[in-house]
Amino acid sequence: MTSRAVIIDRPGELRIAPAEPRRPGPEEALVRVAWSGICGSDREVFTGHRPAELVRYPVVPGHEWSGTVVEVGADVTADLVGRPVVGEGFRNCQVCEACRRGENNLCGGGYDETGFTRPGAWSDHLTLPARLLHVLPEHADLRAAAVLEPAACVAEACLKLGAAAGERIAVVGGGSLGLLAAQLLAAASPAELVVVDPEPGRAELAAACGATELLGPEQAGRRAGRFDAVLEAAGARGTSDLATRLARRGGRVVLTGVPAADDRTLSASHLVLSQLTLHTVFGASSRAWVHAVRAFVAGVLDPSRIVGREFGLEDAATALRLLGERRDRVVKVLLRP
Numbered sequence: 001m002t003s004r005a006v007i008i009d010r011p012g013e014l015r016i017a018p019a020e021p022r023r024p025g026p027e028e029a030l031v032r033v034a035w036s037g038i039c040g041s042d043r044e045v046f047t048g049h050r051p052a053e054l055v056r057y058p059v060v061p062g063h064e065w066s067g068t069v070v071e072v073g074a075d076v077t078a079d080l081v082g083r084p085v086v087g088e089g090f091r092n093c094q095v096c097e098a099c100r101r102g103e104n105n106l107c108g109g110g111y112d113e114t115g116f117t118r119p120g121a122w123s124d125h126l127t128l129p130a131r132l133l134h135v136l137p138e139h140a141d142l143r144a145a146a147v148l149e150p151a152a153c154v155a156e157a158c159l160k161l162g163a164a165a166g167e168r169i170a171v172v173g174g175g176s177l178g179l180l181a182a183q184l185l186a187a188a189s190p191a192e193l194v195v196v197d198p199e200p201g202r203a204e205l206a207a208a209c210g211a212t213e214l215l216g217p218e219q220a221g222r223r224a225g226r227f228d229a230v231l232e233a234a235g236a237r238g239t240s241d242l243a244t245r246l247a248r249r250g251g252r253v254v255l256t257g258v259p260a261a262d263d264r265t266l267s268a269s270h271l272v273l274s275q276l277t278l279h280t281v282f283g284a285s286s287r288a289w290v291h292a293v294r295a296f297v298a299g300v301l302d303p304s305r306i307v308g309r310e311f312g313l314e315d316a317a318t319a320l321r322l323l324g325e326r327r328d329r330v331v332k333v334l335l336r337p
Helices: 040-047 148-161 176-186 200-208 217-221 239-246 268-273 286-298 313-323
Strands: 004-010 013-018 028-038 065-072 084-087 125-129 133-135 168-172 192-196 213-215 227-232 247-255 277-280 307-312 332-336
Touching: 004 313, 013 313, 028 084, 028 313, 040 313, 065 125, 133 286, 148 176, 148 227, 148 247, 148 277, 148 286, 168 176, 168 239, 176 192, 176 200, 176 227, 176 286, 192 217, 200 213, 213 217, 217 239, 227 239, 239 247, 239 268, 307 313, 313 332
Parallel strands: 168 192, 168 227, 192 213, 227 247, 247 277, 307 332
Antiparallel strands: 004 013, 028 065, 028 125, 028 332, 065 084, 084 133
16 A cells, blocks of 8 residues: 655655555554645644644644545454544543543643644545544545544634623634634524634635624724623734633633744733633544534534635645735645645
């Protein structure tokens, strides 16, 4: 079985190389990758800006993917072979206190994730623990399903936000995470669902994802204290502070973005005096994955809406460059092995 993989040997050095697929061992599955996504964290791996404890070079990137099971190891049901799947990235231990609480994204066994510390899906094939797989319906759109990993991350945020029908909701950030969050939140029938983004050209795309309006940060700032619930999904300087100021007193805020530089603008006094409920999210638990996959299967979530460009595996370097050029319609970039 021949296979190729994109390998980042060290920051700034990327190559395509033959990569013999690793046969699945006990409790593992071998997947033929259909599509793999590119996100900002992949670009950080390439540029060297990802924290050292969160990457292990050389690495095959690719934590967003979809594919079909082609082989399983011992102690895995043979019924998985031929099934379309997506898979969780965190290689959690299942026995620590966090895992037993259901917070397997916070595993006490240490950070270990497909595409960062383990070979990822920028490859023709991927081997991983079968327990991490989520099986999709037979004729599922695997192009759209490749975006279910970021959808699971914002599903975690949406579950913490606990949006209710008739509430006023704001999403700060109109990139991949923000637009996927808008789709999930729209399912709660809010009275108002505003996406905040500095690029006005994304208004049409935001509306297609369920937003009632797209506002620039300055426009949104004039509505401070209006929203019952706010989800921050930008990770830019000042966006966490903006999210907390958009929330009404007694409101709820979930932060998902991690600014590239240390952002000290968040006001503790404002949080206390406004009595805000504040949550943060790192990755996605299995519970969030189930939520995202169910929404996808039910047709509530359509990740294909945010896919802007597609490239072959051999054009990964070009795709990475495109990711750094913010464009109205180019939100999510995919690779196809």
